[in-house]
Amino acid sequence: MRSICILGSTGSIGENTLDVIARHPDLYRVCALTANTQIEKLAVQCRQFKPDIAVVRDAVGAHQLQQLIAELKTEVLHGPQGLIAAVMHQSVDTVMAAIVGAAGLLPTLEAAKAGKRILLANKEALVMAGPIFMDAIAQSRAELLPIDSEHNAIYQCLPHSETSSHGSYRASGVEELLLTASGGPFLKRAIDTLDLVTPDEACAHPNWLMGRKISVDSATMMNKGLELIEAMWLFDMPEDKIQIVIHPQSVIHSLVRYVDGSLLAQLGEPDMRTPIAYGLGWPHRIDSGVKKLNMMTLKDLHFMVADAKRYPAILLAREAARAKGTAPAILNAANEVAVESFLQDRIKYTQIIPIVNQVLQEVVAQKATSLELVLEADQQARAKANMIIKGLTR
Numbered sequence: 001m002r003s004i005c006i007l008g009s010t011g012s013i014g015e016n017t018l019d020v021i022a023r024h025p026d027l028y029r030v031c032a033l034t035a036n037t038q039i040e041k042l043a044v045q046c047r048q049f050k051p052d053i054a055v056v057r058d059a060v061g062a063h064q065l066q067q068l069i070a071e072l073k074t075e076v077l078h079g080p081q082g083l084i085a086a087v088m089h090q091s092v093d094t095v096m097a098a099i100v101g102a103a104g105l106l107p108t109l110e111a112a113k114a115g116k117r118i119l120l121a122n123k124e125a126l127v128m129a130g131p132i133f134m135d136a137i138a139q140s141r142a143e144l145l146p147i148d149s150e151h152n153a154i155y156q157c158l159p160h161s162e163t164s165s166h167g168s169y170r171a172s173g174v175e176e177l178l179l180t181a182s183g184g185p186f187l188k189r190a191i192d193t194l195d196l197v198t199p200d201e202a203c204a205h206p207n208w209l210m211g212r213k214i215s216v217d218s219a220t221m222m223n224k225g226l227e228l229i230e231a232m233w234l235f236d237m238p239e240d241k242i243q244i245v246i247h248p249q250s251v252i253h254s255l256v257r258y259v260d261g262s263l264l265a266q267l268g269e270p271d272m273r274t275p276i277a278y279g280l281g282w283p284h285r286i287d288s289g290v291k292k293l294n295m296m297t298l299k300d301l302h303f304m305v306a307d308a309k310r311y312p313a314i315l316l317a318r319e320a321a322r323a324k325g326t327a328p329a330i331l332n333a334a335n336e337v338a339v340e341s342f343l344q345d346r347i348k349y350t351q352i353i354p355i356v357n358q359v360l361q362e363v364v365a366q367k368a369t370s371l372e373l374v375l376e377a378d379q380q381a382r383a384k385a386n387m388i389i390k391g392l393t394r
């Protein structure tokens with residue numbers, strides 16, 4: 001029986017994880033649940049799964065939760081220290097990292113250092129601190145399983161023999177990785193009308209139901225840019241060996257090309273419970289509750305190159321990926337601030353990527369030799385992005 005901590009249990013990935021876990025009460029026990037501000041939703045989850053620990057953002061929320069679940073033995077904690085206590089709980093062996101954004105970095109890194117099995121959905125943590133995170137994994141020999149659907153697909157298509165572990169995929173004949181992208185809700189919208197896009201339009205993804213931040217990232221395709229950097233670290237591949245292919249049907253979740261001419265793909269319904277179940281069950285397969293993909297109903301599957309004019313975020317992410325060091329942390333932080341401002345109706349949709357670009361050009365990247373330097377770059381980029389936005393909205 002595995003004992004699970006879910007960081008971000010009230011989010012889209014968190015709820016899907018609990019859905020899979022609830023199908024297998026004999027295999028999984030929920031040890032810790034964490035949320036930011038959705039106290040009532042967390043209380044409902046606590047009543048169903050009876051975790052040892054529940055964590056919320058602050059003391060006020062903790063008090064509120066305590067009152068809502070007074071009948072349970074669950075210990076209620078709060079703040080960043082609470083998140084760390086949750087992942088470090090002695091009975092936790094598996095951590096689902098599903099907090100959105102940079103806020104997930106510290107607890108996920110602690111889990112990596114402690115050698116827990118990490119199911120990684122929180123791509124921003126790896127984008128920010130790739131080398132530090134991967135070093136922690138290597139030193140503690142923690143198991144790292146990608147939950148992002150593309151990376152999970154690639155992981156499933158990679159060789160997993162004794163001779164081909166992380167870092168030696170290319171030696172085993174892997175030539176390149178192909179990340180598929182749906183193109184988001186604006187694949188066909190006239191480019192000159194994009195400045196009228198509202199937050200709700202940007203969050204209406206054609207194939208996936210996700211949190212608002214990643215939904216906006218999918219519309220701009222910064223999500224694919226972050227995923228490119230995520231894939232570089234997860235699979236030790238150079239930036240120019242990772243292609244991005246638009247595939248609007250989201251049936252093929254990504255592919256691996258081998259030197260012998262083979263192209264391996266993973267197909268399935270667009271439902272995150274498949275990669276989540278893969279991570280929970282690994283190395284076995286478990287029922288996820290996902291509908292079977294009916295090949296007979298598949299009509300045309302389309303593939304196209306991403307247009308740089310429609311999706312300038314991809315070029316920016318490639319630039320940060322090549323620069324390495326703290327450049328990806330700067331890219332990520334600027335994007336988080338710009339997306340949040342767009343979601344609050346403070347800037348236009350078409351201002352998001354130019355703001356990220358300006359921050360990336362103006363904040364000087366350093367070598368990412370320590371966590372402190374990464375966090376400093378993150379803060380500098382946030383300050384710069386906020387300054388630019390203040391100037392634009394004055």
Ligand code: NAD
Nearest residue numbers: 008009010011012013035036099100103121122123210211
């Ligand atoms: P979401 O917004 O639905 O949920 C985010 C969760 O994080 C919530 O539980 C929230 O309470 C918590 N949270 C937010 N800010 C926090 C903070 N400052 N401190 C502590 N907790 C905080 O997001 P989501 O769609 O579930 O995405 C979660 C992560 O998974 C993201 O990194 C995203 O990129 C990645 N991901 C999501 C999907 C998807 O289909 N939703 C797919 C691939 C990857």
Ligand code: MG
Nearest residue numbers: 148149150227
């Ligand atoms: Mg993805």
